[in-house]
Amino acid sequence: MNVAARLVDIKKDYVLKSETVRALRGVTFEVPAGDYVAIMGPSGSGKSTLLNLLGCLDKPTHGQFFLGADDVARMTDDQLSYIRASRIGFVFQSYNLIQQYTVLENIEVPLLYQGRLTIKGRRRCRELAEMVGLGDRLGHRPTQLSGGQQQRVAIARSLVNDPYFILADEATGNLDSVTSEEILGMFERLNDEGRTIIMVTHEDDVAAHAKRIIRLRDGLLQTDRLNERRIRGRQTKADLELPVAAEVA
Amino acid sequence: MFLLRTFQLGMKSLLLHPMRSLLTVLGIFIGVASVIWLLAIGEGISQEAQRQIEGLGADNIIIRSIKPPNEVLGSSDAPIPYGLKREEFDMLVHTIPTIDFALPIREVRRTFTFDGRNEDGRLVGCTPEYFDVTRLVLDRGRVLSEADVDGRHNYCVLSSGIAQRLYPYQDPIGRRVFLSENKDYYEVIGVLQYRTPTAAIGGSLEAQDFNTDIYIPISTLRQRIGDFVYTRRGSSRTAEIVELNQITLRVKSVQQVRATADLVRKSLRVPDDTATKNSKLTLASAKGGKSAKTDGAYIESPPRLDVAVIVPEELLEQARLMKLMLLVVFGLVAAISLLVGGIGIMNIMLATVTERTREIGIRRALGATRMHIIMQFLVETISLSVVGGLTGILGGLLCPIVITGVRNLMYTYAANLMSSAPEFVERFQPQIVFFSLPLAFFISVIVGVVFGLYPAYRAAQMDPIEALRHE
Numbered sequence: 013m014n015v016a017a018r019l020v021d022i023k024k025d026y027v028l029k030s031e032t033v034r035a036l037r038g039v040t041f042e043v044p045a046g047d048y049v050a051i052m053g054p055s056g057s058g059k060s061t062l063l064n065l066l067g068c069l070d071k072p073t074h075g076q077f078f079l080g081a082d083d084v085a086r087m088t089d090d091q092l093s094y095i096r097a098s099r100i101g102f103v104f105q106s107y108n109l110i111q112q113y114t115v116l117e118n119i120e121v122p123l124l125y126q127g128r129l130t131i132k133g134r135r136r137c138r139e140l141a142e143m144v145g146l147g148d149r150l151g152h153r154p155t156q157l158s159g160g161q162q163q164r165v166a167i168a169r170s171l172v173n174d175p176y177f178i179l180a181d182e183a184t185g186n187l188d189s190v191t192s193e194e195i196l197g198m199f200e201r202l203n204d205e206g207r208t209i210i211m212v213t214h215e216d217d218v219a220a221h222a223k224r225i226i227r228l229r230d231g232l233l234q235t236d237r238l239n240e241r242r243i244r245g246r247q248t249k250a251d252l253e254l255p256v257a258a259e260v261a
Numbered sequence: 262m263f264l265l266r267t268f269q270l271g272m273k274s275l276l277l278h279p280m281r282s283l284l285t286v287l288g289i290f291i292g293v294a295s296v297i298w299l300l301a302i303g304e305g306i307s308q309e310a311q312r313q314i315e316g317l318g319a320d321n322i323i324i325r326s327i328k329p330p331n332e333v334l335g336s337s338d339a340p341i342p343y344g345l346k347r348e349e350f351d352m353l354v355h356t357i358p359t360i361d362f363a364l365p366i367r368e369v370r371r372t373f374t375f376d377g378r379n380e381d382g383r384l385v386g387c388t389p390e391y392f393d394v395t396r397l398v399l400d401r402g403r404v405l406s407e408a409d410v411d412g413r414h415n416y417c418v419l420s421s422g423i424a425q426r427l428y429p430y431q432d433p434i435g436r437r438v439f440l441s442e443n444k445d446y447y448e449v450i451g452v453l454q455y456r457t458p459t460a461a462i463g464g465s466l467e468a469q470d471f472n473t474d475i476y477i478p479i480s481t482l483r484q485r486i487g488d489f490v491y492t493r494r495g496s497s498r499t500a501e502i503v504e505l506n507q508i509t510l511r512v513k514s515v516q517q518v519r520a521t522a523d524l525v526r527k528s529l530r531v532p533d534d535t536a537t538k539n540s541k542l543t544l545a546s547a548k549g550g551k552s553a554k555t556d557g558a559y560i561e562s563p564p565r566l567d568v569a570v571i572v573p574e575e576l577l578e579q580a581r582l583m584k585l586m587l588l589v590v591f592g593l594v595a596a597i598s599l600l601v602g603g604i605g606i607m608n609i610m611l612a613t614v615t616e617r618t619r620e621i622g623i624r625r626a627l628g629a630t631r632m633h634i635i636m637q638f639l640v641e642t643i644s645l646s647v648v649g650g651l652t653g654i655l656g657g658l659l660c661p662i663v664i665t666g667v668r669n670l671m672y673t674y675a676a677n678l679m680s681s682a683p684e685f686v687e688r689f690q691p692q693i694v695f696f697s698l699p700l701a702f703f704i705s706v707i708v709g710v711v712f713g714l715y716p717a718y719r720a721a722q723m724d725p726i727e728a729l730r731h732e
Contacts, residue, residue: 069626069725090630097628108623108729112273124266125628
């Protein structure tokens with residue numbers, strides 16, 4: 013699995029009151045496995061649309077989107093559901109945990125919908141909860157946890173299905189700076205372990221943690237470049253052989 | 262595994278709003294309990310009716326003399342003879358082959374006296390078979406025999422009520438009862454056990470209290486009292502001429518009852534209740550077309566109105582029909598209450614779906630298909646309705662206990678009110694219909710599915726992106 017996600021000439025139009033809004037006008041890029049990409053852009057740039065497409069919550073009007081070997085752009089609703097359950101790990105701004113479930117049950121949800129809720133799967137959920145430092149709070153409800161803790165549960169949940177990439181949508185938007193740093197540190201650690209991360213954000217500070225920054229403007233890629241600062245800061249690391257991003261649209 | 266987990270987690274979601282869930286369950290509870298209650302009450306009513314009819318004997322045909330209304334009798338003191346005649350009894354016995362045996366019965370209201378104690382009651386002239394056909398059981402002594410009838414002995418058999426009141430501290434056997442109106446004595450040869458009175462059936466057969474009767478041979482009654490009976494009750498007096506009050510026919514087999522009854526009606530020219538309209542029509546046309554038809558044509562004599570033929574077998578059929586009607590009416594009522602309960606569930610689930618829009622969005626994002634969402638909400642609705650169904654079944658099983666309890670309370674605290682209530686109220690016992698239990702459970706599940714489908718469908722049709730954005 014060399015390439016986690018590959019987008020080829022993705023276009024997305026919305027029809028609003030007989031007026032067609034062209035949210036994405038041909039976006040092409042590739043996310044190699046193990047990459048850490050930040051997607052940035054002002055509002056109206058097509059950032060949210062791209063996020064929905066990357067998360068397989070929506071289908072593009074035109075173009076191809078390869079997740080692994082499969083083009084998900086033409087899949088049915090049920091197939092997309094399965095792709096979401098098996099290949100994508102979501103981390104949302106507002107955590108989006110299910111309120112009536114405990115920490116452990118929340119982590120189990122993607123497995124439930126894949127039909128893989130086995131004893132082995134549950135053991136893995138427990139391990140993940142311990143990994144994010146919540147091993148002693150398995151039975152707690154989201155309302156009994158702080159924002160940072162909830163986000164850590166969400167991260168554990170996003171990892172439970174061994175996704176092709178983690179899709180983080182403003183994952184630190186609701187957190188104070190100290191907790192934000194903590195969460196971002198966790199993402200970095202995961203990336204160091206080989207996880208692919210796509211992070212949508214509008215904060216430069218957050219984007220600074222990524223290896224690569226894609227900027228959108230008016231539905232097109234504006235820039236796509238390596239994050240020099242981080243790469244230079246981590247030159248001692250072995251994972252420097254990043255493929256240089258594809259052409260800038 | 263998925264279903265089990267969904268059920269387990271669905272319960273959690275429901276317990277998040279215990280009060281709301283409880284009220285929703287209550288709707289189904291009432292619906293299911295009412296199904297069981299109404300069926301039990303309907304069954305109780307029809308069983309009671311059936312028991313009374315069966316008390317008459319399904320292979321019997323009862324022919325009774327009916328006293329004509331006063332307008333017909335007129336105000337004159339001269340009584341008009343009416344009712345069954347002895348020759349008709351002989352005719353029936355000799356012409357209808359399917360009759361096993363026939364009982365002639367004559368009843369007179371008399372006052373019985375012993376040792377200064379007076380008791381009003383019925384003096385019944387009958388034959389030995391009477392005790393068997395009417396299911397009267399001997400307590401001690403002996404019943405009437407053929408020899409008593411042939412010999413016109415002045416022997417009598419007492420019912421339990423009369424025996425207790427006339428001879429509270431003595432053995433009545435061998436003692437004599439005095440009939441003041443006839444200045445006549447009868448020797449007691451037997452005492453019967455208590456028999457529960459029968460209620461009136463339809464309009465044709467009045468209620469019979471067997472516990473104020475004295476039975477004597479019908480031949481004795483004819484000889485000593487005769488057909489002309491003059492009764493004085495205080496200032497009022499009545500006179501009547503009746504040969505027989507009742508003929509009870511026992512038919513050889515139950516299958517022949519209907520045919521025999523038709524034959525009896527034809528022989529006695531008694532109109533068939535079920536064909537009353539037709540006979541009236543022919544009667545009217547016969548009257549109207551009299552002048553045209555007189556020449557040579559045979560004109561049937563008008564139907565008799567002073568005799569009624571009661572066929573328990575036919576009454577049973579009517580009772581079955583009544584039961585069916587009760588079932589339909591009660592079923593409708595129960596269906597309405599279930600419908601209301603179901604709408605309650607649907608209402609709550611629609612509210613829940615709206616309230617949990619975001620949760621639905623999260624689930625969809627994490628890989629739930631539309632089917633998963635539908636399943637989730639259906640499981641929750643069905644859980645609610647099944648809990649309602651199970652508790653409803655429990656509530657339904659309490660029906661006999663509650664009814665008996667309430668009745669006892671009523672008798673204790675509203676004795677005056679209850680004393681005027683019909684006897685039926687006192688004896689009525691609801692019968693839980695066994696099939697209503699699985700039926701009620703099944704219905705509750707169906708209600709859950711039917712009324713859960715739409716909210717679940719609504720939930721599944723949500724756009725995950727919109728749902729995730731929902732606050």
